[in-house]
Amino acid sequence: MKIVVIGGVAAGTSAAARAKRLNPDAEIIIFERDSDISYSGCGLPYYISNIVEERDDIIIYTPERFEAKKGAKVKAQHSVEDILVDSKEVIVKDLLKNKEKKLKYDKLLIATGASSIIPPLPGVELDNIFSLRNVHDADKIVDFIEVNNPKKAVVIGGGYIGLELTESLLEQNIDVRVVEKAEQILTNFDSDMADIVLEHLKEKGVEVITGDGITEFKGEENVEQVLTESGKELDCDFVVMSIGVKPNVELAQKAGVGLGETGAIKVNSRMETSVSDIYAAGDCVESTHLLTGNPVWIPLGSTANKQGRVAGSTMMGVEGEFKGVLGTAISKVCDLAVARTGLTFAEAEAEGYEVVSSVIKSGNHSGYYPNYNKFTVKLIVEKDSGIILGAQVIGDAKFAGVDKRIDILVTAIHNQMKASELIDLDLAYAPPFSIPKDGVMVAGIVADKQRNK
Amino acid sequence: MKIVVIGGVAAGTSAAARAKRLNPDAEIIIFERDSDISYSGCGLPYYISNIVEERDDIIIYTPERFEAKKGAKVKAQHSVEDILVDSKEVIVKDLLKNKEKKLKYDKLLIATGASSIIPPLPGVELDNIFSLRNVHDADKIVDFIEVNNPKKAVVIGGGYIGLELTESLLEQNIDVRVVEKAEQILTNFDSDMADIVLEHLKEKGVEVITGDGITEFKGEENVEQVLTESGKELDCDFVVMSIGVKPNVELAQKAGVGLGETGAIKVNSRMETSVSDIYAAGDCVESTHLLTGNPVWIPLGSTANKQGRVAGSTMMGVEGEFKGVLGTAISKVCDLAVARTGLTFAEAEAEGYEVVSSVIKSGNHSGYYPNYNKFTVKLIVEKDSGIILGAQVIGDAKFAGVDKRIDILVTAIHNQMKASELIDLDLAYAPPFSIPKDGVMVAGIVADKQRNK
Numbered sequence: 001m002k003i004v005v006i007g008g009v010a011a012g013t014s015a016a017a018r019a020k021r022l023n024p025d026a027e028i029i030i031f032e033r034d035s036d037i038s039y040s041g042c043g044l045p046y047y048i049s050n051i052v053e054e055r056d057d058i059i060i061y062t063p064e065r066f067e068a069k070k071g072a073k074v075k076a077q078h079s080v081e082d083i084l085v086d087s088k089e090v091i092v093k094d095l096l097k098n099k100e101k102k103l104k105y106d107k108l109l110i111a112t113g114a115s116s117i118i119p120p121l122p123g124v125e126l127d128n129i130f131s132l133r134n135v136h137d138a139d140k141i142v143d144f145i146e147v148n149n150p151k152k153a154v155v156i157g158g159g160y161i162g163l164e165l166t167e168s169l170l171e172q173n174i175d176v177r178v179v180e181k182a183e184q185i186l187t188n189f190d191s192d193m194a195d196i197v198l199e200h201l202k203e204k205g206v207e208v209i210t211g212d213g214i215t216e217f218k219g220e221e222n223v224e225q226v227l228t229e230s231g232k233e234l235d236c237d238f239v240v241m242s243i244g245v246k247p248n249v250e251l252a253q254k255a256g257v258g259l260g261e262t263g264a265i266k267v268n269s270r271m272e273t274s275v276s277d278i279y280a281a282g283d284c285v286e287s288t289h290l291l292t293g294n295p296v297w298i299p300l301g302s303t304a305n306k307q308g309r310v311a312g313s314t315m316m317g318v319e320g321e322f323k324g325v326l327g328t329a330i331s332k333v334c335d336l337a338v339a340r341t342g343l344t345f346a347e348a349e350a351e352g353y354e355v356v357s358s359v360i361k362s363g364n365h366s367g368y369y370p371n372y373n374k375f376t377v378k379l380i381v382e383k384d385s386g387i388i389l390g391a392q393v394i395g396d397a398k399f400a401g402v403d404k405r406i407d408i409l410v411t412a413i414h415n416q417m418k419a420s421e422l423i424d425l426d427l428a429y430a431p432p433f434s435i436p437k438d439g440v441m442v443a444g445i446v447a448d449k450q451r452n453k
Numbered sequence: 454m455k456i457v458v459i460g461g462v463a464a465g466t467s468a469a470a471r472a473k474r475l476n477p478d479a480e481i482i483i484f485e486r487d488s489d490i491s492y493s494g495c496g497l498p499y500y501i502s503n504i505v506e507e508r509d510d511i512i513i514y515t516p517e518r519f520e521a522k523k524g525a526k527v528k529a530q531h532s533v534e535d536i537l538v539d540s541k542e543v544i545v546k547d548l549l550k551n552k553e554k555k556l557k558y559d560k561l562l563i564a565t566g567a568s569s570i571i572p573p574l575p576g577v578e579l580d581n582i583f584s585l586r587n588v589h590d591a592d593k594i595v596d597f598i599e600v601n602n603p604k605k606a607v608v609i610g611g612g613y614i615g616l617e618l619t620e621s622l623l624e625q626n627i628d629v630r631v632v633e634k635a636e637q638i639l640t641n642f643d644s645d646m647a648d649i650v651l652e653h654l655k656e657k658g659v660e661v662i663t664g665d666g667i668t669e670f671k672g673e674e675n676v677e678q679v680l681t682e683s684g685k686e687l688d689c690d691f692v693v694m695s696i697g698v699k700p701n702v703e704l705a706q707k708a709g710v711g712l713g714e715t716g717a718i719k720v721n722s723r724m725e726t727s728v729s730d731i732y733a734a735g736d737c738v739e740s741t742h743l744l745t746g747n748p749v750w751i752p753l754g755s756t757a758n759k760q761g762r763v764a765g766s767t768m769m770g771v772e773g774e775f776k777g778v779l780g781t782a783i784s785k786v787c788d789l790a791v792a793r794t795g796l797t798f799a800e801a802e803a804e805g806y807e808v809v810s811s812v813i814k815s816g817n818h819s820g821y822y823p824n825y826n827k828f829t830v831k832l833i834v835e836k837d838s839g840i841i842l843g844a845q846v847i848g849d850a851k852f853a854g855v856d857k858r859i860d861i862l863v864t865a866i867h868n869q870m871k872a873s874e875l876i877d878l879d880l881a882y883a884p885p886f887s888i889p890k891d892g893v894m895v896a897g898i899v900a901d902k903q904r905n906k
Contacts, residue, residue, distance in 0.1 A: 043821055051822070054821075057820070302890070323877050327879070328881050330881035330883045339881050341879065368510035404854070407861050408864050410881065411880075414879070415864070415870065426743070427755070427781065428863065429781075429783065430782075430785060432790075433783050437759070
């Protein structure tokens with residue numbers, strides 16, 4: 001059994017490790033265009049902020065260590081140029097030697113990930129315009145900051161990555177302006193919740209410009225100014241673009257592998273594509289939303305990891321199923337933890353649900369215990385059934401237990417619990433950890449009351 | 454509508470507040486034997502350790518504030534001596550004036566709580582033998598420490614309260630020996646998990662003696678020595694007894710209110726007792742275990758709070774149901790958070806389940822992010838169905854996210870999830886908060902594998 005894996009980050013390495021474990025005799029080879037494999041993409045902002053001091057720390061395995069530990073072969077700086085579906089071969093290019101060769105596969109996994117979107121604006125080719133997707137991108141930013149000691153940055157895009165980067169740059173004592181084309185930052189939150197983060201950023205001295213797109217970058221060799229649709233001219237020493245990502249599907253498309261309506265590769269729950277013996281997993285595939293049943297493209301490390309594991313199983317003929325996602329995400333933005341799952345109020349309405357909601361502030365633990373703190377939870381509930389459709393939680397990143405509350409709600413939504421049933425949960429109470437009637441329960445009670453109004 | 458509530462701590466005040474809110478015209482009166490109402494019993498160890506500096510901080514409402522805020526009358530230092538079921542009256546004694554009077558009720562709530570068990574051992578009447586159940590008990594310990602600056606304590610009982618107290622006394626630079634009659638501390642944990650806590654206590658310099666009961670207290674006026682079954686003579690400046698509690702059911706029993714097989718008051722899910730118009734809630738009642746369906750007596754503040762709320766509703770003719778408990782509990786023992794829910798391995802076997810289990814160590818969040826820490830999770834799973842029956846989680850109290858993991862598992866068990874389904878949860882991942890495949894998921898996978906062995 002010969003397995004070829006295209007892409008060696010989260011999904012690719014998970015799949016290879018799983019497959020090798022299930023069948024130690026299988027010949028498994030990973031091709032990765034980059035020189036790094038198996039790194040934590042989500043950790044890159046912390047490498048830039050210098051919270052993670054060593055570059056190596058965000059690299060889980062080097063190619064050598066992965067081969068030694070997991071038994072799959074790794075060819076870094078090798079690009080798969082073509083998939084020959086009929087002959088079940090791939091054409092692989094050694095990027096260092098600039099040489100191509102053909103290789104047979106029995107099963108193929110496409111785990112080509114996603115890339116930053118760089119819009120073709122005037123001046124976009126200027127120096128010191130960065131994006132952040134892989135370790136090399138981060139290296140460039142880290143090196144630039146170290147060498148040039150810049151004072152002013154413009155971050156384009158007010159999503160998770162943009163805001164995590166904002167935090168990273170603030171940690172390096174750089175003034176940051178964030179420009180977001182949409183009317184609010186964090187567009188996958190309801191605006192009332194996103195406003196909490198906006199206020200926090202302002203307190204941190206960040207200028208946030210919303211509802212304004214970029215028209216041009218100006219400068220000689222280096223970028224010096226960012227021009228916006230509303231006519232703003234933003235001086236800067238450098239720019240980081242984080243307006244979004246797109247799935248890397250060109251190779252799959254060329255091979256006739258079907259894409260879904262989101263534009264990412266379509267797979268079933270076994271991670272099988274439309275072409276037999278070709279599987280796909282990670283940031284290049286779309287998933288099923290567990291609430292709506294609709295295809296969604298929400299590329300995240302945790303999802304990639306799980307999908308890779310499933311593909312590793314099913315390629316080996318072992319049972320495995322990736323059922324879908326709830327769109328859960330969490331992010332640290334300066335001192336805040338910012339989390340969401342399921343549908344926002346706006347998303348739920350757009351999906352045709354009739355919904356009610358509650359927004360509650362609650363203590364993280366007993367008021368008399370040190371580090372008392374409040375978090376805000378918003379609950380979105382179907383009016384008719386009372387079933388919870390979504391939740392957003394924001395609070396202090398260190399103390400407020402935002403991650404706990406969102407994960408309780410993830411588990412509740414996964415099980416189609418009603419808002420009124422949250423109070424029935426026998427959650428753990430002791431003064432250092434919680435309060436007798438946790439905020440998620442109160443949010444449930446309040447949302448349930450809204451249903452009968 | 455006239456409602457009499459006997460007992461003014463968690464259940465009594467919750468019920469009174471809820472009932473008044475539902476029916477502002479109702480006449481509601483709380484009688485409390487003690488001078489304090491509405492205090493956090495669970496907070497008492499932190500008052501002793503001086504983490505909570507002001508006594509007032511653990512008192513949520515004084516009688517005056519409760520009356521002003523919630524609109525129910527409060528009579529502290531009033532003891533209900535008798536319930537006259539036929540005439541629907543209570544005989545109340547004003548403990549300060551030593552005067553009794555009769556009072557009519559339409560609905561009565563018994564929320565008499567529980568008391569410390571003090572075994573009738575020789576010398577138990579000596580001075581400086583304390584227990585900890587209410588604020589006055591805590592006052593005595595606090596005053597004793599302040600005045601006498603003691604060096605050595607013996608804590609009798611290695612349950613939550615005993616170990617929380619141990620932490621409190623260590624914080625006051627007092628040497629602590631813990632004596633536990635059972636073969637292990639924390640008898641509601643499996644011994645492999647309790648051993649983690651045992652090791653931690655030893656590291657903190659605590660001598661823990663298990664499998665040894667107390668036979669006698671020796672001393673002139675003050676206790677000076679504790680003698681044990683095995684012949685040990687433990688010198689000490691004072692003793693704290695925390696061998697357990699018993700439900701306060703004498704009043705109920707005298708009135709013909711039925712007790713359950715646990716010895717606590719039997720109630721239905723509406724918190725109704727066997728006598729019409731008499732309700733009971735809090736530490737004096739037994740609950741249904743949500744997994745086994747058996748009656749259990751697990752007196753906890755969070756449960757009392759919820760039961761009180763339900764009683765407040767149902768006394769007012771409003772729908773309300775307390776479905777039962779999973780036996781969830783969490784405790785801080787020095788630097789550790791120690792949590793459990795559902796059944797232990799031993800408990801599950803005793804209930805007749807055929808079970809398998811997994812014990813996993815997992816990172817709290819990404820290894821490269823500050824305050825990386827590991828927690829241990831044990832999962833108990835029914836062999837045949839794969840359904841999770843219980844979980845125990847132990848790890849660093851500040852950083853390991855023990856409370857998060859136990860609450861995810863509480864919610865999973867509540868919804869009868871299988872161990873193999875935990876991996877399907879779309880839990881929130883970002884480096885400061887978690888890892889892509891959380892320890893609870895890995896524990897699920899490993900336990901599931903055990904089923905097929």
